[in-house]
């Protein structure tokens with residue numbers, strides 16, 4: 001890659017100089033990058049004053065103790081740069097893109113032919129099209145993609161194009177593997193497109209913000225779950241039920257997901273992570289956690305309720321924790337005796353093996369809510385029999401076969417069957433806060449992302465205990 005950023009740097013440095021009340025002679029700077037090592041400097045600003053610590057391979061990397069007396073900058077690479085310090089300085093400039101920030105008189109977010117920067121006072125936003133389109137491209141995203149249904153995931157690179165105004169780009173640190181990733185890989189739901197990049201339980205940090213992205217900051221720890229975009233103008237979006245928006249786009253449907261070094265989503269769905277949450281385990285909360293937390297909220301479950309959870313997998317083991325901390329009497333339904341002890345540790349007061357004959361009989365008329373997380377047909381009449389009057393069977397597991405529901409099983413006792421898709425942004429936030437407050441986290445197994453196929457096989461085999469998390473092992 002060979003990029004000349006002289007126009008960009010001249011403009012940026014002059015602006016930066018102006019912002020930090022120092023003079024800036026136009027044309028005084030040239031940053032060039034090429035296949036070999038190089039340095040960047042300008043008249044009056046010798047390299048020594050910048051304390052640069054590296055500029056390499058079509059990439060630049062600077063770290064300066066002082067620049068314009070009050071600022072330094074660092075991390076400029078590949079026609080990319082970012083720089084940062086306390087004041088009059090900047091961070092994040094990459095690929096004909098730039099962002100920079102600091103204390104005051106500084107800036108954040110210049111990228112893709114677009115610049116925006118912000119300092120809280122007298123700041124600048126949305127500097128658009130300062131630079132030519134040659135410089136406006138974000139760099140390539142590296143991912144793992146399958147080229148056909150049930151195919152192996154292979155390294156795959158794609159150009160994400162310009163960042164849309166409402167979009168946010170996240171550097172993926174960790175990504176959980178949900179069973180829905182497997183179902184989408186296999187095209188079980190008939191809506192997969194290939195190349196297919198799975199991954200919708202992302203934990204990472206924001207590296208770029210579109211100029212209309214709200215409430216988020218570069219460098220912020222965030223999570224992204226199943227949904228990546230919604231219209232923001234339909235009755236559902238306007239009433240806070242964004243996950244019910246008819247045009248909601250899923251992170252892995254018609255988009256490339258989080259088995260990648262970076263992923264993009266509309267700002268609405270990029271949720272800040274509370275400090276108390278461990279980034280390595282936060283991803284699975286975003287889809288799996290939200291999906292089993294939402295039914296407690298939307299069904300108005302009281303703390304005195306008796307709650308059953310069917311299937312102690314990725315979703316189910318988090319459901320046990322939520323229901324327990326909610327205050328409920330918690331029943332785990334599993335086909336695996338080997339999970340009984342752990343199910344109790346997650347919060348189950350009772351564990352039932354559904355493979356045993358008459359396992360449901362002792363529970364007749366007892367449960368207020370049954371949350372089903374399995375994706376295979378089950379004994380619906382038997383389950384309705386375990387519900388107390390006004391009880392509810394709530395389905396989140398994606399069973400493809402139609403359910404055989406006996407009308408009388410609903411009528412007597414005024415029982416209900418319902419389902420729900422993940423949760424709204426507000427529900428995600430509530431779930432994250434609840435998790436942080438009560439120390440709720442998935443039990444995880446970790447694989448480097450480069451061993452993604454092994455990780456998928458382990459989930460497919462039913463051996464995972466209880467959620468697999470991929471760790472980004474691409475070198476920056």
Ligand SMILES: NC(=O)c1ccc[n+]([C@@H]2O[C@H](COP(=O)([O-])OP(=O)(O)OC[C@H]3O[C@@H](n4cnc5c(N)ncnc54)[C@H](OP(=O)(O)O)[C@@H]3O)[C@@H](O)[C@H]2O)c1
Nearest residue numbers: 179180311312313314315334335336375396397398421422
């Ligand atoms: N509604 C939504 O928005 C939403 C969101 C996320 C996921 N999902 C769906 O929820 C389902 C669960 O996802 P997950 O990630 O939790 O999957 P998972 O980690 O694979 O867990 C599924 C659990 O189902 C049980 N199970 C598996 N095969 C079974 C069988 N033949 N009979 C009875 N139980 C069986 C197992 O629990 P035991 O060993 O305890 O029996 C297993 O651990 C999937 O269908 C997924 O697509 C839906």
Ligand SMILES: [Zn+2]
Nearest residue numbers: 178180287288
């Ligand atoms: Zn999921």
Ligand SMILES: [Zn+2]
Nearest residue numbers: 231234237245
């Ligand atoms: Zn909408």
